[in-house]
Amino acid sequence: MTESAAVTGIGVIAPNGLGTEEFWTATQKGISGIERISRYDPASYPTRLAGEVTGFEAGEYLASRLLPQTDRMTQMALVASDWALADADLDPAAVPEFDMGVVTASASGGFEFAQNELQKLWSKGPEYVSAYQSFAWFYAVNTGQISIRHGMRGPSGVLVTDQAGGLDALGHARRHIRKGTGVVVSGGVDASLPPWGLVSLLSTGRLSPTDDPARAYAPFDTSADGHLPGEGGAILVLERESRARERGARVYGTVAGYAATFDPGPGSGRGPGLRRAIETALADARVTPGAIDVVFADAAGVRDLDRAEAAALSAVFGPNGVPVTAPKTMTGRLYSGAASLDTATALLAMRDGVVPPTLRVTDQAADCAIDLVRDTAREMRVNHALVVARGHGGFNAAMVLRAPAAD
The missing domain is CATH 3.40.47.10 (Thiolase/Chalcone synthase)
Structure with missing residues (x-):
């Protein structure tokens, strides 16, 4: 095993x-x-x-x-x-x-x-x-x-x-x-x-x-x-x-699934690779979309990129199908530090049963059909979390985290 x-x-x-x-x-x-x-x-x-x-x-x-x-x-x-x-x-x-x-x-x-x-x-x-x-x-x-x-x-x-x-x-x-x-x-x-x-x-x-x-x-x-x-x-x-x-260590959670993809070049006629990264990470974790309790979004803050991310999440989970949050609105995008901080935040959400909020979204775009956790934290049990990230130049990554089994 x-x-x-x-x-x-x-x-x-x-x-x-x-x-x-x-x-x-x-x-x-x-x-x-x-x-x-x-x-x-x-x-x-x-x-x-x-x-x-x-x-x-x-x-x-x-x-x-x-x-x-x-x-x-x-x-x-x-x-x-x-x-x-x-x-x-x-x-x-x-x-x-x-x-x-x-x-x-x-x-x-x-x-x-x-x-x-x-x-x-x-x-x-x-x-x-x-x-x-x-x-x-x-x-x-x-x-x-x-x-x-x-x-x-x-x-x-x-x-x-x-x-x-x-x-x-x-x-x-x-x-x-x-x-x-x-x-x-x-x-x-x-x-x-x-x-x-x-x-x-x-x-x-x-x-x-x-x-x-x-x-x-x-x-x-x-x-x-x-x-x-x-x-x-x-x-x-x-x-x-x-x-x-x-050794009796406290376990925050495990890395259950991971995948990375790269967007095709402009003019190829093929769509971005984020959805494929998400689906491959879910398959790697051997979980269905319904098992994911929350998504920590990439949240580019650019209309076209936001629309593309929301479309990928809607395609995998259905419109408004899973709570989505972007706590990086409190820190800015930290570049190489962004996704690891989101991972840490997801593990803490698992530990305490609290999903932190996304700030400053007062008029959510109609073409971003996601259940965004806005303004205040949402108390909920988190057994599986999905963290997604995109890098400038076409990089996509997705990771599924699993809460530790009850002793």
Whole structure:
């Protein structure tokens, strides 16, 4: 029998909460972390709102020698991994080093570090550029730094599929678990909000120019005009379920099904691949659409993309056939951190029987026939949750999570 991948630890750093429980409390209450960008004056940019992580001081959690070597995203990833391992009550020193792997997602690498060093290069000269630039910007740096910090020398990797990356990383982690690795630390954390990062995100044409935090980023709404960027994400600890049970670990849930697809090119005459990803993930989990209790939506906030996602969900579940939520409206879209944070949120919804709300949808579009959980949380039992994600460029991913069996 194929070994199940159980989630035993969660570490969250998000715009509306540092730490899993602070984030979860705010998310249930519909508390948003979206505000005007504060680390620099965004007045000259078309998008001026974002989900910034505030109150995070890396020096409070990490040794001073690490700070000049690492980008903000890596500092957050290291702290989130520490929190996830503590939550799992797992001491890496007690596990054989080759029985632990790391798989993370990245969308941009260390943008803030890279911008600072490029500014030194242009203004002062190459002798002022930090030697750490050689790896601090690199998209695989979070995987490397986590593995070094905890002595994890088993199978590792990085997935670069934009917003879908968080699910792809977890899907890859499950593959390692099934092949025999005992523990895999996985997920995604991103931080692409410095000016260079923001300009790069603006190039997609998908960011909202709305300046009112109470109106910007309203997916599935008739007024939808794009999404807002954010930083942060979630790191999860996955273990072989039998091993987790043997050591008496608390299990949040298991990764029951996963699939990824890629949209066909323009002009092909073929439709997007999201529906196929969902159906394949359900088949992988060996569940029918009726078994899914809630869907955590990708929620692009772009009318055409929202319409396509709603059509895929309606095709699989029927119009208004399953509750759908998009708690990322409280954080912004976190790029590689988005789907792993949605996964963590879905597992917490299973634990507590509460589905968090979607904010700012005041006039749901008629062509988005989904049962959207709006404004306030919905209390309900969640045995199976579906998380869907799409990355810029045609990436689609879907994951089915299963609540732990009652003891």
